[in-house]
Amino acid sequence: MKKYLFFLFMTVSVTVLAQPPVERNSAVTNSAEPSVLKETEEVTVPQTATIQTGNEFYKLYQQANSSPEQKNPTVQQQRRMNDFVELNRQEDANGFDYNLSVFMAGNYDLSKKDFLEKAKVLQPKNQYVLLQSVGVSYILNDQTTLITDLKELAKQNVWNTDDFSYAKDVLASIPSNGILITHGIHDSYPIIHLQRIEKYRNDVRVIPMHLLQSSEFRKQLSNEDLSIPETNQVNTQYLKEFCTSNQEAPIYLSLTIPSAYFTDMEQRLYPVGLTFRYSPAVFQNSELNTRLWTGMNKGVIVKYKSQTGKQLSANYLPVLLNLYMYYKAENNGRLANEIKNSIRQIGENIGNTNLMKELGVNE
Incomplete structure (x- = not known):
């Protein structure tokens, strides 16, 4: 039976x-239902770094995390994320997009945690920052940060x-x-x-x-x-x-x-x-x-x-x-x-x- x-x-x-939906709330637009790229959609890497570089990176990250069969990015997806990290570095190596993209492209590599912390200083209430921070604090059993970030996400009506x-x-x-x-x-x-x-x-x-x-x-x-x-x-x-x-x-x-x-x-x-x-x-x-x-x-x-x-x-x-x-x-x-x-x-x-x-x- x-x-x-x-x-x-x-x-x-x-x-x-x-x-x-892996990223139902967009940290960039703060809309309730962002556009999440399907696995077959292509993200065109800009020939020169622009202010849109960060936005395109987040779309690519969503695509890499939306596969119904694996959580890791494919080799191609990882390469493209790394390319965007380099473009963000060229735009502003001390900026928010660069620091956050370095950590996110690392797929929870905690040796890159300092980049996430720098991004959090620059935009402490950004949803992508908070979601990544929750993952890190959960892994490290950092209860203070975990609870603070979860409360902020709830306040933003992420769920x-x-x-x-x-x-x-x-x-x-x-x-x-x-x-x-x-x-x-x-x-x-x-x-x-x-x-x-x-x-x-x-x-x-x-x-x-x-x-x-x-x-x-x-x-x-x-x-x-x-x-x-x-x-x-x-x-x-x-x-x-x-x-x-x-x-x-x-x-x-x-x-x-x-x-x-x-x-x-x-x-x-x-x-x-x-x-x-x-x-x-x-x-x-x-x-x-x-x-x-x-x-x-x-x-x-x-x-x-x-x-x-x-x-x-x-x-x-x-x-x-x-x-x-x-x-x-x-x-x-x-x-x-x-x-x-x-x-x-x-x-x-x-x-x-x-x-x-x-x-x-x-x-």
């Missing part, structure tokens, strides 16, 4: 799984109530002292905000995949008795190897991780709340999901405040499918109908009128 459930979910996940509502249900899905792997900035930092500022579920170890680019972060995890893949390429194979090497640990994968990461592990993934539990042995999840579902706030399904909330509601589908099949097997028509109502609502949220049929749920 688990394999069938996973197959059903994966067949619709391409259109309904809410993937996190909304739907983001925090969803993040709380994610944390509620993890058992005591569990390990949660998230994908990038947008799905990781609301969770860390809840942990460090609201003191909710600090027992959960959160591992943001984008921070695994940092050798310092990988070393830190290794010191926590986790087996870390030797490669520096944080991609689908990396995640599979991480899970396989630490299969005795309570590892949970956030559903905001792109579906490409799951395809080679489907036999070992079990829906648990808003996560997939990685387990080489059969994992009994239905009764656990019954308890989790009762305790979740589920705000983004029926009380969403934004388009983001509507899309995030699709990530409740794995647990709902698991519960629907469980209640049907138990001949519990009342609870099965309640689950169907939630699935129907999600279909309306994401504009998929055929969702019930695609998931094999009787109308």
